[in-house]
Amino acid sequence: MNENFLVLLGLGKTAKAEGKSLVGQIDAVLPQTQCTQCDFDGCKPYAEAIAKGEAEINQCPPGGQDGVDALAELFGREALPLNEAHGETLPRRIAVVDEKVCIGCTLCIQACPVDAFVGSSKVMTQVIAKECTGCDLCLPVCPVDCIDMVESQPIEIAPYSDDTQMKEAVYQRQIQERAIRDNSRNRFEFHQARIDRNKSERDDLLKSKMVALKEKMAKDKAQKDKINAAMQRVKNAKAKNETK
Numbered sequence: 739m740n741e742n743f744l745v746l747l748g749l750g751k752t753a754k755a756e757g758k759s760l761v762g763q764i765d766a767v768l769p770q771t772q773c774t775q776c777d778f779d780g781c782k783p784y785a786e787a788i789a790k791g792e793a794e795i796n797q798c799p800p801g802g803q804d805g806v807d808a809l810a811e812l813f814g815r816e817a818l819p820l821n822e823a824h825g826e827t828l829p830r831r832i833a834v835v836d837e838k839v840c841i842g843c844t845l846c847i848q849a850c851p852v853d854a855f856v857g858s859s860k861v862m863t864q865v866i867a868k869e870c871t872g873c874d875l876c877l878p879v880c881p882v883d884c885i886d887m888v889e890s891q892p893i894e895i896a897p898y899s900d901d902t903q904m905k906e907a908v909y910q911r912q913i914q915e916r917a918i919r920d921n922s923r924n925r926f927e928f929h930q931a932r933i934d935r936n937k938s939e940r941d942d943l944l945k946s947k948m949v950a951l952k953e954k955m956a957k958d959k960a961q962k963d964k965i966n967a968a969m970q971r972v973k974n975a976k977a978k979n980e981t982k
Contacts, residue, residue: 780926
């Protein structure tokens with residue numbers, strides 16, 4: 739039996755045994771690349787859509803056919819072929835920046851869902867290789883095409899000669915895989931929380947500016963009304979004097 743399938747199935751079963759929700763069990767099987775190839779804004783939103791029956795289990799190219807089969811097996815559903823309309827399954831890859839070409843525009847930093855890029859405006863950007871999920875979202879935003887995706891070192895399953903050793907090898911690989919996925923999931927959630935916090939702070943700042951503007955406009959109007967009233971009194975007094 740395919741070892742990768744067993745690893746993914748084990749991740750889902752472990753999540754189930756830990757009492758995680760249906761969404762949590764599905765999310766445990768998904769690769770946590772946060773690539774959006776499934777047409778959702780990340781692995782968890784896709785897991786939520788599957789749980790609600792709003793998406794099929796075969797929309798994740800990074801998870802591959804093994805991922806589809808593991809989800810089907812985990813929940814007793816019929817296995818489906820991977821929907822290639824969402825892309826093809828590729829080996830694990832990480833982004834590499836050509837520092838001679840990079841202009842420090844920071845667009846890749848903004849696009850990365852797990853904050854795997856470091857740098858600042860007009861400074862050469864670098865990739866934290868161990869944090870990169872290979873989502874490819876940095877590629878289309880780069881204006882100078884200085885990012886390449888290169889194959890990363892795969893996690894090899896230990897050699898085995900019998901079923902007992904095979905189960906242990908799969909279990910050890912599962913532990914490694916879970917650590918990687920948990921880290922990517924945590925970084926994605928932190929990234930999203932930061933975006934939400936920044937948006938909330940901007941919204942609060944905008945609201946305070948609008949309140950201040952309205953108060954200033956009201957104050958200006960009151961002052962203008964006073965001036966107009968005074969001018970009208972002068973006109974009235976002048977008109978009264980002229981009629982005498």
